[in-house]
Structures are given as C-alpha cells and as structure tokens.
Amino acid sequence: MQLASHVQATDAFKDLWVEGEVAQATSGSSGHVYFTLRDNVAQLQCVLFASRAAQIPLTPRDGTKLIAHGYVEFYVRGGRCQLMVDDLLPAGAGDAYLRLEALKRRLVAEGLFAAERKRALPKAPRRVGVVTSPVGAAWRDLQAVIARRDPRIEIVLAPALVQGTGAAESMIAALDGLAQLATLDVVILARGGGAAEDLGPFNDEALVRAIARFPRPLVSGVGHETDVTLADLVADLRAPTPSVAAELVVPDAGAEQERARRAWRRVDGRVREALRGRRTRLVQARRLFERRAPAVRLAGLRQRLDEDRRALDRAIARAVPARRTRAVAARRRLVALSPLAVLGRGYAIVEGADGHVRADAARLEIGERVRLRLRDGRAGARVEEVERDRGADRG
Numbered sequence: 001m002q003l004a005s006h007v008q009a010t011d012a013f014k015d016l017w018v019e020g021e022v023a024q025a026t027s028g029s030s031g032h033v034y035f036t037l038r039d040n041v042a043q044l045q046c047v048l049f050a051s052r053a054a055q056i057p058l059t060p061r062d063g064t065k066l067i068a069h070g071y072v073e074f075y076v077r078g079g080r081c082q083l084m085v086d087d088l089l090p091a092g093a094g095d096a097y098l099r100l101e102a103l104k105r106r107l108v109a110e111g112l113f114a115a116e117r118k119r120a121l122p123k124a125p126r127r128v129g130v131v132t133s134p135v136g137a138a139w140r141d142l143q144a145v146i147a148r149r150d151p152r153i154e155i156v157l158a159p160a161l162v163q164g165t166g167a168a169e170s171m172i173a174a175l176d177g178l179a180q181l182a183t184l185d186v187v188i189l190a191r192g193g194g195a196a197e198d199l200g201p202f203n204d205e206a207l208v209r210a211i212a213r214f215p216r217p218l219v220s221g222v223g224h225e226t227d228v229t230l231a232d233l234v235a236d237l238r239a240p241t242p243s244v245a246a247e248l249v250v251p252d253a254g255a256e257q258e259r260a261r262r263a264w265r266r267v268d269g270r271v272r273e274a275l276r277g278r279r280t281r282l283v284q285a286r287r288l289f290e291r292r293a294p295a296v297r298l299a300g301l302r303q304r305l306d307e308d309r310r311a312l313d314r315a316i317a318r319a320v321p322a323r324r325t326r327a328v329a330a331r332r333r334l335v336a337l338s339p340l341a342v343l344g345r346g347y348a349i350v351e352g353a354d355g356h357v358r359a360d361a362a363r364l365e366i367g368e369r370v371r372l373r374l375r376d377g378r379a380g381a382r383v384e385e386v387e388r389d390r391g392a393d394r395g
Contacts, residue, residue, distance in 0.1 A: 013072035015105075017098050018044060018083060019091055020068075025060045035060040037068060037083070046070070048085040058088040065091035069101070100203055104230060107205075112212050113233045119217040121237060121249060125185035127154045128249055129178040131171055132190040134159040138221070138242040142190060145246035150253035156184065161201075162191040168204035175210050186217045186249050189231060190242035193224040202229035211235060221245030349373040361388045 020037030027033050031050025036043050046068055048060065060066060069087040074080075087101070107113060128146065132138050134157060146153050158174035161167040171189070178187055189211070191202070201207065202222050208230045211218055217236045222229055225240035232238040239245035350358045351371045358364055364386050372379045 015102065016070060016072060016083070017102075018046075018068050018070075020044070020065070022060045022062055022064050022066055025062050033060055037066070045080060045082040046085050047082055048088070052086050056088050058090065060088065067091055067098070069105075100230075103203070103205055104233075107208060107230065107234070112208065117212075119236045121217050121219070122185045124251065125153065125249060127156060127181075127183050127185050129156045129158060129181065129184045129187040130190065131158045131160050131174040131178065131187065132242070133162045136162065136192055138162075138190040138192040141192075141241075141243045142188065142246045145243050146250050149247065149250045152253070153250055156181065163194065163198050163201065167201035168207045171201065171207055172210040175214055179215055184216055186219065187214065188219050188221060188242070188245045188249060189235065190221045190245055191223065192242065193227070199223050199227055199229050202231040205230075207231060208234045219245045219249055361386055 018037055020039050020043070023036045023038055023043070025033065025035035031053060033048040033050075033053050035046050035048075037046055038044075046060075048056070053059075058066065067089040068083060068085045069089070070083045070085040072081050073084050075082050089097070089101070111117065130139070130142055132142070139157070143155065146155060156178065158178050160174040161170035175187070175189075178184060191199070199222060202220075211220075211231055211234045219237045219239055220229075220232045220235035221239040221242040221244060222232060223241075228238075237248060239248050349372070350364070351373060352358050352363070353369055358370065364370070364383050366383050366386060368383045370381050370383060372381055
C-alpha cells in the first residue's frame with residue numbers, strides 16, 4: 001500500500017514516454033486494449049482504455065515497436081505497476097517530437113486551443129496587420145491577394161524573422177507592436193512553405209502564448225496545407241497557406257458589389273411591383289369613388305329628373321286635349337240639362353215666398369205671392385187659380 005501511495009503522490013510517474021516492443025496484445029469485450037512493452041532488460045504492462053483507443057490511429061500488435069505516453073498506476077489487486085496509456089506513436093519519433101507532443105498536451109490542458117476562446121473575424125475590415133518576412137514570397141502573395149479582392153484595405157506590415165535563431169522572439173515583438181494599434185481590425189501571421197524543421201519557431205511556447213493574448217482576431221497562414229503548428233492551433237482561424245489567409249480575412253469587394261447590385265435589383269423590382277399594384281388599386285378606388293360621389297349621383301338624379309319631366313310633359317300634352325274635349329262635352333250636357341236652358345225655350349220656374357221652387361201645383365195656394373223666373377229675369381205674381389192635372393194624385 002505504501003508503494004501505491006508513493007507512485008500516486010509523486011509527479012515523476014504522471015507524464016511518461018515509454019518505448020518498447022509490443023507483446024501479449026489483447027482486446028477486451030469492452031474495447032479496452034491490454035498489452036506489454038518490453039526491451040532487453042524489462043517489461044511493463046499497459047492498458048489503453050476504449051475511449052482513447054478510438055481516437056488513436058495506431059493499434060498495438062505483437063512485435064511492433066511503439067512509444068506509449070501515459071502515467072504509472074500501482075494495481076493493488078494484482079500487486080503490479082501498469083502504464084495507463086493515453087497516446088501511441090511509432091518508435092523512432094525522436095526527442096524533439098516527444099517534447100512537442102508534451103508541450104501540446106500541456107497547452108491543451110490549459111485551454112489555449114479551446115474552440116470557445118476563438119474570435120470571429122470582422123466582416124468588413126479596413127486595416128489589416130501582417131507579421132511575416134518582408135523579403136519572402138508570403139508577403140508578396142498577401143499583397144497581391146488583398147489588392148485584388150479589395151484595394152481599399154490598408155495593410156500594416158510588422159516585419160519579422162520567420163525562420164532560424166531568434167525567429168520566435170522577432171515574431172513576438174512584431175505582435176506586441178501591432179497590439180498597440182487601436183485601429184487594427186485583424187492580423188495575419190504568415191510564412192511560406194519549407195521543411196518541417198524550418199517551422200520550429202511556430203511551435204515555440206512563448207510565441208503560442210503571445211498569439212493567445214493578442215487583443216484582436218489573428219489568422220495563421222503558415223507553410224503548406226499539410227503543415228500544422230501550435231501557432232495554427234492557438235490562432236482564431238487557421239488557413240492552409242498565406243494566400244488563403246488573405247482570402248479569409250478580406251472579403252471580395254467585387255463579389256460584394258455584385259451581390260449588392262443583385263440585392264438592389266431585387267428590391268427595385270419589388271418596389272416597382274408594389275407601386276404598380278398600389279397604382280392599380282388607386283385607379284380602381286378613384287373610379288369607385290367617382291361612381292359613388294355626390295356630384296356624380298346628383299348628375300344622375302338630374303338626368304333622371306329631366307327624363308321624368310319630359311315624360312310628364314308628353315303625358316300632359318296627350319292628356320290636356322282629351323280632358324278639354326271631355327270638359328266641352330260635359331259642359332254641353334250640363335247646359336242641356338240646366339233649367340235655364342229650359343227657360344230659353346219659353347218655360348218659367350215658380351218660386352214661393354220662401355224661395356223654394358214650387359214644382360207641384362199642389363204646393364201652390366190661391367192668393368199666394370210667387371215669383372216667376374224667366375229666361376232673362378224675374379216677375380212677381382199672385383195665384384188666382386190652381387188647377388191640377390188628372391191622375392196627379394195617383395202619381
């Protein structure tokens with residue numbers, strides 16, 4: 001138990017690289033891989049859990065030589081130490097590679113490569129900083145691409161060594177200088193292709209930390225597409241080449257203008273269509289209003305009144321002569337039936353003193369004063385004699 005406590009308490013066994021030949025490699029049903037690493041002197045049992053085995057391209061097979069990374073754990077139940085493997089590399093990788101992998105693991109643990117700390121690039125940069133060699137092809141390529149995509153962009157070059165002794169320090173100084181420019185929108189860290197050993201400065205821990213603390217978005221365009229450095233991993237965006245880095249940072253102004261023109265044409269077409277629709281509805285509304293407007297209705301009423309007046313005039317014109325003819329005929333009949341007309345033929349009307357007509361002889365009394373109404377006047381008379389016709393009583 002003291003051995004287990006000692007192994008787990010010290011840091012000496014928590015970050016180990018062990019090289020050896022694989023023996024007794026087996027895979028459990030859970031996906032865990034168990035194998036032994038041995039050399040001419042000793043052997044060490046190893047365990048590779050399934051979660052890590054799925055992320056490692058190498059599979060331990062008997063007889064192959066591998067370099068395993070992990071930490072030592074004392075397995076109390078079996079009374080043995082075993083290496084808990086979290087990475088596998090082919091044998092012969094070399095010390096520099098192992099140191100780089102160890103640095104990468106440490107920076108990953110610190111969160112320097114985490115996606116959540118990456119910053120988005122500005123959509124319309126106006127001032128772009130560049131850290132690269134002023135005599136290299138990368139600088140010429142960057143200038144050409146940026147000028148072609150948007151000649152309005154201002155480029156601020158911070159010259160630096162990108163290869164050899166002092167290159168990392170030179171790039172750090174260039175970044176620190178650019179960090180003082182408040183109007184800078186984005187920075188490109190660039191270098192052309194070369195041998196793997198030439199990219200060593202871009203794996204420098206101090207440079208990686210300088211990139212991480214840079215106050216504005218930074219794009220790396222280092223080497224060829226297959227080259228991946230720690231500077232690429234910590235940058236906000238990695239481009240496979242310097243030219244691609246420039247394309248990612250600077251939008252194509254020509255394409256933007258064409259998109260703007262197409263958008264304007266779409267908007268203009270929709271506005272014109274909307275105006276045509278509004279104009280059509282306005283004309284229809286005006287016509288409807290005119291049909292329902294008081295002046296129009298009054299004109300219509302006046303027209304109907306004129307038509308009715310003309311019809312009435314025509315009716316009157318037809319009715320008056322007929323009515324006049326009927327009136328004349330009626331007058332003639334009245335005249336013919338009038339007592340005065342009878343008087344004109346020599347008859348007289350007898351009126352009593354009370355003014356009533358005495359149509360019957362029986363109503364007259366002898367000695368009674370009467371008035372005779374003649375055709376052209378009146379005359380007084382006294383009844384001297386009353387003679388009644390025979391049969392008058394029977395009537």
